[in-house]
Amino acid sequence: MTLQKGLDIYSIRNQFPILAREVKGKPLVYLDNAATSQKPTVVIDALTEYYAGFNANIHRGIHTLAEEATAAFEATRETARQFIGASSTEEIIFTRGTTEGINLVASSWGRANLKPGDEIIISTLEHHSNIVPWQMIAAEKGALLKVVPVTDEGEFIYEAFEHLLSAKTKFVSLVHASNALGVINPVKKVIDAAHAVGALVLIDGAQSSVHLDINVQELDCDFFAFSGHKVYGPTGVGILFGKRAVLEAMNPYQGGGEMIREVSFSGTTFNDLPYKFEAGTPNIADVIALKAAFDFITGLGKAAIAQHEHTLLTYASSQLKEIPGLRIIGDVENKVSVISFILDGIHPQDIGILLDNQGIAVRTGHHCTQPLMHRLGISGTSRASFAVYNTIEEIDALVIGLFKVKKMLS
Numbered sequence: 431m432t433l434q435k436g437l438d439i440y441s442i443r444n445q446f447p448i449l450a451r452e453v454k455g456k457p458l459v460y461l462d463n464a465a466t467s468q469k470p471t472v473v474i475d476a477l478t479e480y481y482a483g484f485n486a487n488i489h490r491g492i493h494t495l496a497e498e499a500t501a502a503f504e505a506t507r508e509t510a511r512q513f514i515g516a517s518s519t520e521e522i523i524f525t526r527g528t529t530e531g532i533n534l535v536a537s538s539w540g541r542a543n544l545k546p547g548d549e550i551i552i553s554t555l556e557h558h559s560n561i562v563p564w565q566m567i568a569a570e571k572g573a574l575l576k577v578v579p580v581t582d583e584g585e586f587i588y589e590a591f592e593h594l595l596s597a598k599t600k601f602v603s604l605v606h607a608s609n610a611l612g613v614i615n616p617v618k619k620v621i622d623a624a625h626a627v628g629a630l631v632l633i634d635g636a637q638s639s640v641h642l643d644i645n646v647q648e649l650d651c652d653f654f655a656f657s658g659h660k661v662y663g664p665t666g667v668g669i670l671f672g673k674r675a676v677l678e679a680m681n682p683y684q685g686g687g688e689m690i691r692e693v694s695f696s697g698t699t700f701n702d703l704p705y706k707f708e709a710g711t712p713n714i715a716d717v718i719a720l721k722a723a724f725d726f727i728t729g730l731g732k733a734a735i736a737q738h739e740h741t742l743l744t745y746a747s748s749q750l751k752e753i754p755g756l757r758i759i760g761d762v763e764n765k766v767s768v769i770s771f772i773l774d775g776i777h778p779q780d781i782g783i784l785l786d787n788q789g790i791a792v793r794t795g796h797h798c799t800q801p802l803m804h805r806l807g808i809s810g811t812s813r814a815s816f817a818v819y820n821t822i823e824e825i826d827a828l829v830i831g832l833f834k835v836k837k838m839l840s
């Protein structure tokens with residue numbers, strides 16, 4: 431394949447030990463990156479180094495190990511701040527992932543601020559984790575959930591959003607890039623319009639954070655949530671950015687150690703940001719290793735990664751369209767490197783199983799976006815999603831694999 435200027439994909443692949451394995455006797459072709467990305471050696475090593483070298487609980491200890499662990503933990507916060515362009519580390523809260531970030535905001539902000547008749551706007555493209563927490567808090571507070579429709583290609587209809595927006599709108603929670611289709615939403619326009627009516631905005635960055643340059647100050651979003659495991663980092667850790675003034679006005683999400691300043695039986699005062707939102711012993715090892723993932727991405731350069739992924743996306747789209755009976759869902763210009771497709775008369779699950787027999791990992795089903803699938807009139811799709819280590823040869827393998835699937839099942 432053509433190597434992108436500045437990126438040697440083969441040497442990048444060598445940094446991911448799992449890519450050397452075989453599945454069903456065939457070389458692994460991993461095209462399920464939107465579900466979770468693989469981990470480079472630097473991330474895996476960071477986990478081992480922490481457990482083997484300076485495992486200790488953080489913040490309260492005065493011994494050497496505790497100090498080393500605290501320093502490494504807080505170093506990730508600073509790197510995360512830079513990664514998304516936040517102005518201060520007080521605005522960076524460690525969570526378990528995107529899901530926990532959204533739940534934190536829905537319950538903490540929502541419980542204190544929503545009242546009967548208030549409206550929350552989401553879109554048809556949302557992952558279940560950006561639907562259900564809002565349904566729960568809306569039901570609790572008597573608020574209403576409004577949903578922005580999409581076109582037949584899954585594009586957010588901005589005019590419909592403007593139509594839904596009113597003085598009743600208190601919160602807008604929107605996915606940046608759809609995990610099911612890859613389409614990118616016009617988040618900046620949405621944020622500005624929502625602010626004009628006094629509403630706050632959360633951006634679900636689970637899929638965008640790995641592909642797009644993120645600057646939360648330029649976006650001017652009030653919250654931005656994403657997961658470590660989709661940015662080449664470990665599972666079980668994520669970041670919630672919140673604007674300092676908004677976070678300061680919010681109540682803690684959970685009570686416990688670490689988030690307090692003073693506890694007595696007559697009452698408790700809470701710790702400063704960001705610790706107010708980090709009750710209990712956090713996921714120290716995975717937070718520490720997440721720094722290695724951010725450094726890995728920054729070291730390669732997001733622009734160079736995006737260019738490579740764009741080449742893969744363009745090539746894959748054109749090749750897949752050569753397969754008779756294959757339809758790409760969400761075939762739009764402005765998208766991240768995710769391709770969802772259906773094959774006439776063949777169930778996505780059968781496609782997934784038969785590709786797996788050839789060593790090719792794709793995701794099939796509703797992708798935790800059942801309302802979107804319902805809107806598009808399908809039960810699910812097959813989805814190939816690309817990361818920096820994928821190659822043109824792997825796309826060729828997918829296309830050959832799909833021709834075989836067709837031959838077997840038609």
Ligand SMILES: Cc1ncc(COP(=O)(O)O)c(C=O)c1O
Nearest residue numbers: 527528529557559609636637657
């Ligand atoms: C767009 C989107 N939002 C939210 C999530 C939830 O992320 P997590 O399961 O890491 O909390 C995902 C995961 O697939 C996603 O793709």
